[in-house]
Amino acid sequence: MSLALDLFTIVAVTLGAIFFLAGTVGLLRFPDTLTRLHALTKADNLGLGLVVLGLLPQTTAPFGWIGLIAVWLLALLSGATVGQLLAEAVRPPEWDQTRTPAASPDVPPNAPEASSHD
Amino acid sequence: MSGTTLFGLCAAALVGLGLYGLICQPGALRKILAFNLIGSGVFLLFGVIAQRGGGVLALAGTGRDGDPVPQALVITGLVVAFAATAIAVTLLVRLAETSARGTLEGDEPPPPAPSGERRP
Amino acid sequence: MHANQLPSRSPGRLKFTDDGATAAAPSALAALARGAGFFGFWLLLARPGTDAPSTPDLAADLVVGLLAAAAATWVSLRLLPPARKGLHFGALARFAVHFIRQSMVAGVDVARRAFDPRLPLNPGYLAYPVRLAPGTGRAAFGAVTSLMPGTLPVGTAADGALIYHCLDVDQPVAAGLARDEALLARVRGNGGGCR
Amino acid sequence: MTSALVVDTALVLLVLGLALWITAARAAYGAAVGFVAYGLLLTIVWVRLAAVDVAMTEAALGSGLTGLLLLGAAARLAPYEAAEYQRRPGLGLRVLVGVLCAALAAGLAAVVLLLPDPAPSQALAVAAHLPATGLGNPVTGVLMAYRAVDTLLESVVLVPALIGVWSLSTEMAWGGRPGFLTPWRSGSALPLLARVLPPFGILVGIHLVWAGADDPGGKFQGAAVLAAMWILVMVAGLREPPRVSDRLMRFLLVIGPLCFIGIGAAGIRLAGAFLAYPEAYAKPLILAIEVGLTISVTAVLGLLLAGPPAPEPQYQRQSRRRS
Structure with a gap:
């Protein structure tokens, strides 16, 4: 049982590290700041989530579990905030002046009612 | 060579590097940054000495490592360094607002005042 | 220019700037729930009893924890007044499942594009006329969607629509956003997504 | 070479690299960003030096608050910055200052290497009197x-x-x-x-x-x-x-x-x-x-x-x- 849990930890943490690597590769390869922010926020979210998931069997329930999950949630919140702040800082300024541009969404505004089921 | 000695050499290099920046960088904000580099190098030297001094404790068998006296001095030093940096930065911002320049040299007429807009 | 205005500079007492939750008086129930949660977080940090064997130490730990939780609750109630309608926990659970699943999709999607030697990106912008009222709900929507596959909010247009930067504009981005919005609106106790 | 020493060497190289960046970066804003990262690396150094209290102070004050202060100042002073860079001292003077600063660093390094080996310390005195404070x-x-x-x-x-x-x-x-x-x-x-x-x-x-x-x-x-x-x-x-x-x-x-x-x-x-x-x-x-x-x-x-x-x-x- 403990061997299986250790194996689970190794697999999950390795997978998480791979996603961190993917985020870094995206940071280096993607063409501009906004696409790089995509790479960092998404890949790091999943990477940290997998590392936390992998570490869960190694800590004592319930304090250790809640603590690890709290770390993940706080990192998510700050990552999402900082990502948006950076995006707002580098966005093209013409968005502030124009009204909704022609590239309107392909669903009507009342779509939330239409597609409310998961 | 032990890791502690390595950090000591790093601290020496930081002091040298910071001093170079303090002398050669023309911008006053860069001088403040360089001064903080010197400070961190000196703090690190204290840390190295604290780590070496902790050897006595390990010999006496108390288990803790690190001499708390230099460590406590570094903590007070960090707080005072922050306060000094805050004063220096405020002085500099006021200088820039009133004389429209960011250096301490005053021997030429100030350039036309740019708009005081912050960078987003 | 932005939907959210900066705080009013009234000289007297400071006021909240959250346009959504101004009138909601902090109900005692919400305060108790939050206080219990913060006290739990304190227990998580302090782990009283693990290295303080004597009873007076443990009691002092708990008293300080209660005081800290009270301070945190007070600040929390002032910064984030409880919504008039409570959260729907069933909807919250469904939203959590959706969020975790989409987080995985988002991470795999980005990793696939980053590792692909051809670098398949088709970035572009999209304006999404968000129906959640400005304030905490819309901010939460922005935060959540910044972690969803292929979307990153970059600001608010003049007419209040959220502007998204998309990794691949050929994906059904707006449909995904609409689904996120509907789920989030249910968590906040609104069936249709409007306040 | 032990694995701990490898990690320490990498850490020192990173710290020195960032310090070089802070000194040499063209724009003050970039230097201030570098200073935040530098402070976080120093935090790890303090942990390696068994000074966790100092590490916390460094992370919160040295990196966080000082970094915020410097970033704000760099943003405010950016309009005045372009003219400054022209006022650098000439190459000869920079080389001279560089040599002298290197000499100072070498002197400090010698001091570090020649520190007395049973290091003088007041740690035992502190440990002896600590129980009196509770x-x-x-x-x-x-x-x-x-x-x-x-x-x-x-x-x-x-x-x-x-x-x-x-x-x-x-x-x-x-x-x-x-x-x-x-x-x-x-x-x-x-x-x-x-x-x-x-x-x-x-x-x-x-x-x-x-x-x-x-x-x-x-x-x-x-x-x-x-x-x-x-x-x-x-x-x-x-x-x-x-x-x-x-x-x-x-x-x-x-x-x-x-x-x-x-x-x-x-x-x-x-x-x-x-x-x-x-x-x-x-x-x-x-x-x-x-x-x-x-x-x-x-x-x-x-x-x-x-x-x-x-x-x-x-x-x-x-x-x-x-x-």
């Missing part, structure tokens, strides 16, 4: 008992520092609100963080102060975390900084030093010396001072970052322009 963390013991005069003067000197910052305001701005922390121009992302995070920050800060008696942590670390939460709320535009003429805030600014001086003076009568604690009450008295100092240091750190009072009309004009 504390478990020797660093807190040194700060509050062994070298309490240092700590007292340090907490007192923060107040003149703040007065120094305030005194840089203009005559007509006096009594107004500090003007450095103008709210971020957008309204969406930052306020959410500033509404959700502070309660957790308060719990962490109070925990650091409370646990600092026996474990790594203490009033300066805790106060830095609390001040960071306050600053976050101010930067997000949820609260304005208080007016510098606010009497309650002024009282909070000095309550810590007053507490310290009062209890220290009582020590003359009760324990025979200034800043000496009667043995039976050492721990509760130290805790009372810590609480007072935490409040004062939090207020001072937050207000140092908030800057001198700005004239009110200008503040309003700016906020209207940015909204």
